[in-house]
Amino acid sequence: MKLFRFDRLAWIFMRVSGFILIALIFTHLTVNLMQDGGVKAIDFAFVAGKLANPFWQWFDVTLLWLALIHGSNGMRVVVNDYVERTGVRRFLLASLVISTTTLIVLGTLVIFTLDPCPVGSPSDLLPSFCPAG
Amino acid sequence: MSAKTASKPKTVFRGTLYRGHEGMWSWVLHRITGIAIYFFLLVHVLDTATVRLDPELYNAVMASYKTPIMGLGEAALVAAIVFHAFNGLRIILVDMTAWASRHHRALFYGVLALWALVMIAFLPRHLMHVFGG
Structure with a gap:
């Protein structure tokens, strides 16, 4: 048995990332759906205010990477289980790699390049720490 | 040959049937x-990415x-996540310990009970946010 075969690493990754994701997602849901106004309180000011804090930047980027890799690896298992035609399976697996990579790059850029106080936006939509006007 | 012997295979298969x-x-x-x-994760990364484009656009999406x-x-969605989380923990336990693989059925009912508890804590608050003014 090869100790570090891809499928074995994937098997270990699903258990380790799953365990971490439980803590991350339960926190994410508590802060975004339970606290204060729940889903109704989510707007630009809320998200920009959170992402101005390095703690939430690293929290969200960890959540983004682990959730997308855990989810797409799960989909890889499902595709391998049900899609028997080689061409279709290859197309779906390639789509998974492309969409996962795209979303990880996009999400990481959004988290680290978001300007919480964009110039020219109505100040009542911005976090309270933004300079008025 | 009596009915007693005829019914024997039934007892033999009990507990070994997966289906x-x-x-x-x-x-x-x-x-x-x-x-x-x-x-949902695919859509959620994309809808959150609009926060980088424009505060008014993000608020409209939200x-x-x-x-x-x-x-x-x-x-x-929360119901699905909470089930997947607790059942994932059950899978990790069953993989890791002989005790859990002997009691995997009881653990499955434990998963359902924990799921029900969390949903009872979450649902009233969330529905209040959504429907309560």
Whole structure:
């Protein structure tokens, strides 16, 4: 048995990332759906205010990477289980790699390049720490 | 030959059949909830990415999450996530310990009980946010 075969690493990754994701997602849901106004309180000011804090930047980027890799690896298992035609399976697996990579790059850029106080936006939509006007 | 011997194979197979029992249902539910959560994740990364473009655009996108129908969708999503989380822990335990693999059925009912507890804590608050003014 090869100790570090891809499928074995994937098997270990699903258990380790799953365990971490439980803590991350339960926190994410508590802060975004339970606290204060729940889903109704989510707007630009809320998200920009959170992402101005390095703690939430690293929290969200960890959540983004682990959730997308855990989810797409799960989909890889499902595709391998049900899609028997080689061409279709290859197309779906390639789509998974492309969409996962795209979303990880996009999400990481959004988290680290978001300007919480964009110039020219109505100040009542911005976090309270933004300079008025 | 009596009816007694004829009914014997039934007793032999009891407990070894996978189909239709707890093992199958936990597997089916894990797969269905996983796929559903994955497709929401794809949409969720994209809708959150609009926060980088424009505060008014992001608020307009988020408004679609605050409607009654989407509020019920969020309840279903949380239900799926909480089940997947607890059942995932059960899978890790069953893989790691002989005790858990002997008691995997009891653990599945434990998963359902924990799921019900968390949903009882979450649902009233979330539905109040969505429907309560």
